[in-house]
Amino acid sequence: MAQTRTLGKVYKLLGLGLIFGCAQLEVASSDGGSASDLQQGTPSYEWSEEQIRNAVNTARAGRSLQPSEWPNGAKVAVSLSFDVDNETIPLRNGSVSVSALSQGEYGARVALGRVLDVLAADNIPASFFIPSVSMMLNPSMVDAIKSHGIHEFGIHGWIHETNTQLPEDVERRLVVKAIDYMEEMTGSRPVGYRAPSWNFSQNTLKIIKDLGFLYDSSLMADDRPYELLAEGEPSGLVELPVEWILDDAPLLNPRGNSYSSPREVLQVYKDEFDVAYEEGTMFLLTMHPHVIGHRSRILILKGLIDHIKEKTEDVWFATHQEIAEYVIKMSE
Numbered sequence: 001m002a003q004t005r006t007l008g009k010v011y012k013l014l015g016l017g018l019i020f021g022c023a024q025l026e027v028a029s030s031d032g033g034s035a036s037d038l039q040q041g042t043p044s045y046e047w048s049e050e051q052i053r054n055a056v057n058t059a060r061a062g063r064s065l066q067p068s069e070w071p072n073g074a075k076v077a078v079s080l081s082f083d084v085d086n087e088t089i090p091l092r093n094g095s096v097s098v099s100a101l102s103q104g105e106y107g108a109r110v111a112l113g114r115v116l117d118v119l120a121a122d123n124i125p126a127s128f129f130i131p132s133v134s135m136m137l138n139p140s141m142v143d144a145i146k147s148h149g150i151h152e153f154g155i156h157g158w159i160h161e162t163n164t165q166l167p168e169d170v171e172r173r174l175v176v177k178a179i180d181y182m183e184e185m186t187g188s189r190p191v192g193y194r195a196p197s198w199n200f201s202q203n204t205l206k207i208i209k210d211l212g213f214l215y216d217s218s219l220m221a222d223d224r225p226y227e228l229l230a231e232g233e234p235s236g237l238v239e240l241p242v243e244w245i246l247d248d249a250p251l252l253n254p255r256g257n258s259y260s261s262p263r264e265v266l267q268v269y270k271d272e273f274d275v276a277y278e279e280g281t282m283f284l285l286t287m288h289p290h291v292i293g294h295r296s297r298i299l300i301l302k303g304l305i306d307h308i309k310e311k312t313e314d315v316w317f318a319t320h321q322e323i324a325e326y327v328i329k330m331s332e
């Protein structure tokens with residue numbers, strides 16, 4: 001971890017702006033808002049039980065929202081999401097590396113269309129979390145996604161900012177700005193939030209609760225939907241959990257420390273789905289067009305959908321919004 005963080009800082013210093021999707025940058029930028037900040041510099045091994053409980057209580061898993069049954073008797077819910085980061089990965093750090101920006105541009109120019117075609121072949125809905133600046137640079141993406149009529153748009157920051165490095169008022173202002181921009185671009189107000197790099201600050205839950213979001217999809221305390229607790233109290237927000245295992249970026253970075261071949265990654269996703277199916281829960285996968293949409297990688301998405309379709313009678317394909325609305329309704 002320390003080595004990766006150091007490498008991240010070196011890359012930033014060199015201005016290489018390497019595009020890793022979210023994973024490496026998350027590690028490189030996760031220092032802010034730590035528990036030690038909350039305890040005013042006291043080392044954690046000296047904390048009292050109360051201090052320890054305070055440290056973990058910002059956003060914690062509450063009651064499970066796993067429903068007793070999924071719609072139409074389906075055994076498992078499947079929800080695919082795409083974080084359309086594109087050029088915002090270098091831009092969020094102020095990098096204007098032409099090389100890195102071009103790698104992001106591929107996401108809008110080539111990869112998104114390839115992803116949409118694969119989804120359209122089986123009429124599978126998905127959720128697209130898009131930083132505002134991605135939409136600004138490539139506004140045609142919005143119409144391309146909207147034209148299918150089944151996909152959802154969700155918030156993914158203004159410029160893929162790192163929440164834990166921001167004061168609360170700045171973080172809030174950027175979320176509000178992102179909501180307004182998305183509403184103007186797509187014609188509807190988003191109900192879902194995904195923190196850029198899943199980088200959730202001590203203030204994020206308070207902010208998204210105040211702004212009336214239905215759900216978050218940035219945290220990792222379960223395989224099933226659950227209600228988020230804010231300072232120990234039910235927040236009313238649904239969490240649709242994510243995991244680095246279920247993210248294409250870390251394992252598919254050819255310059256990273258943990259590179260896996262596309263077919264190996266496909267096997268991880270199949271194994272995750274198979275257990276979700278056996279347990280009757282939820283399979284939620286995060287991908288990035290600029291990562292998964294390459295010629296040698298789109299086979300992962302196609303292969304996964306073919307694998308899931310073998311159980312087609314028992315599968316509910318849904319957007320994150322549809323799942324959040326359903327589990328709330330079933331829990332009432």
Ligand SMILES: [Zn+2]
Binds near residue numbers: 083196
């Ligand atoms: Zn992202």
